Amino acid sequence: MGYAVEAIDLVKVYRVGKREVWALRGLNLKVKEGEFLAVVGPSGSGKSTLLNLIGALDRPTSGAVLVDGIDTSKLSDSELSRFRNEKIGFVFQSFNLINRISVIRNVELPAMVKGTPKDVRERRARELLEEVGLGDKIYMKPLELSGGEQQRVAIARALINNPRFVLADEPTGNLDSVTSKEIYRLLRRLNRMHGTTVIVVTHDLELAQECDRIVYLRDGKVEREVIPVER
Numbered sequence: 001m002g003y004a005v006e007a008i009d010l011v012k013v014y015r016v017g018k019r020e021v022w023a024l025r026g027l028n029l030k031v032k033e034g035e036f037l038a039v040v041g042p043s044g045s046g047k048s049t050l051l052n053l054i055g056a057l058d059r060p061t062s063g064a065v066l067v068d069g070i071d072t073s074k075l076s077d078s079e080l081s082r083f084r085n086e087k088i089g090f091v092f093q094s095f096n097l098i099n100r101i102s103v104i105r106n107v108e109l110p111a112m113v114k115g116t117p118k119d120v121r122e123r124r125a126r127e128l129l130e131e132v133g134l135g136d137k138i139y140m141k142p143l144e145l146s147g148g149e150q151q152r153v154a155i156a157r158a159l160i161n162n163p164r165f166v167l168a169d170e171p172t173g174n175l176d177s178v179t180s181k182e183i184y185r186l187l188r189r190l191n192r193m194h195g196t197t198v199i200v201v202t203h204d205l206e207l208a209q210e211c212d213r214i215v216y217l218r219d220g221k222v223e224r225e226v227i228p229v230e231r
């Protein structure tokens with residue numbers, strides 16, 4: 001069976017002047033289609049580096065990442081941007097919304113880049129904003145919303161091109177615990193409804209319990225894995 005993501009002996013070395021920083025030291029990981037995976041571990045253990053390599057925002061020093069069976073290191077730059085735009089939805093701690101345009105236009109952006117006709121992408125953006133509970137705020141500006149609402153906009157934006165993957169790097173890092181829980185429930189619901197594979201980096205072990213599997217990183221490798229018990 002093919003995996004949604006397969007990281008094979010993944011090594012990432014950053015060069016800082018003459019120094020080498022080994023962010024990943026031969027990491028192996030398989031993620032199943034439709035899985036909701038949490039990645040946890042101490043600061044500097046390589047979580048963001050791993051997510052960036054899976055999302056093809058960066059290239060490995062050695063080893064390979066297969067995403068949907070595609071070795072992203074073999075893609076050209078233009079193939080890579082298309083791959084990212086159509087297959088992957090990114091969600092960041094800092095929301096990364098554009099504050100001078102409305103919520104609905106923010107959500108439409110990746111579809112605009114893809115070339116989806118205006119009426120189609122607008123309809124889809126509306127549906128998604130309904131789904132994340134913001135149907136009545138689509139013409140507001142991001143900064144007029146609460147942090148949790150802004151992150152829900154970012155999640156709707158991540159889903160606009162029907163990606164196979166959502167990659168979220170500490171999506172609740174700027175949110176209080178009640179709102180964080182809501183964001184997890186939302187990611188979980190979208191994962192079940194759309195069958196999207198979700199990989200979320202977090203420091204919050206309690207939230208990680210909401211996921212199908214928790215992968216612990218240490219020193220750029222997988223230290224251990226845990227399947228949370230159903231509650």
Ligand SMILES: Nc1ncnc2c1ncn2[C@@H]1O[C@H](COP(=O)(O)OP(=O)(O)OP(=O)(O)O)[C@@H](O)[C@H]1O
Pocket residue numbers: 014015016021022023041042043044045046047048049050
């Ligand atoms: N662009 C970069 N240039 C140089 N070193 C980097 C770069 N990005 C990350 N590193 C280094 O690689 C290692 C892993 O960093 P990474 O950001 O993946 O950790 P992390 O697990 O996400 O940590 P945190 O929980 O603090 O976000 C760290 O030692 C970091 O300093």
Ligand SMILES: [Mg+2]
Pocket residue numbers: 047048049169
């Ligand atoms: Mg990080």
